[in-house]
Amino acid sequence: MNQALEILVCVLLLSGAGFALVASWGLAKLGDIFKRLHGPTKASTLGVGGVLLAAMLWQAMQGVPSLRELLITLFLFMTAPVSAYLVARAALSSDASLRPGPPPGQDGDA
Template sequence: MTDILFLAEILVAVLLIIGAAFTLIGSYGLLKLDQPMKRLHAPTKASTLGVGSLLLAAMIHAFATGDGSLHEMLVMAFLFVTAPISGNFIAKVHLHRQRGGAELPAPPEEETWATYAEK
């Protein structure tokens, strides 16, 4: 019985590290990328995988300790359904505003207002 718990703890630790890495990469991409279409990829791809990995680690830990519930699975299903759809809607709005002739507001004069720029 302890071997199974030990393997579950190793798997949970690996999933936590992978989830933290993806979430960190996604948040860094959100800060670093400057255009809206480029910015969509960081939170919708990397952060979704990161949060999904963290929730999978929580599910494995809950079932290994006997406190299992399906709340994490419902959150993960909701996340994997809504994040790509919301990213698609944001991209469509950006493309329609670009093609429709509507002028996009000019960015502020300051270069670092929404991006991380090293000087």
């Protein structure tokens, strides 16, 4: 069972690193601010979450409680959506051309 847990830790570390790599690549290569928001909020949250989950599992295998990693994970999952919302709202308020138009089929008449 110990070897299976070590393999799980390795898989979590590799998948977390892969998600973090995709997030940083997307942040650097995507065009506008709204496309760039997906990198830090979606993929990097999964990447850091995978690495922290691997760290918690590894420390549990060693018999050490891992409250610190749990708190970091909770803080990350609470703050990432809020920061993305605030960045998107700031982008919309600073540049009116970024605002979406009315839905198709509506002339704007009430």
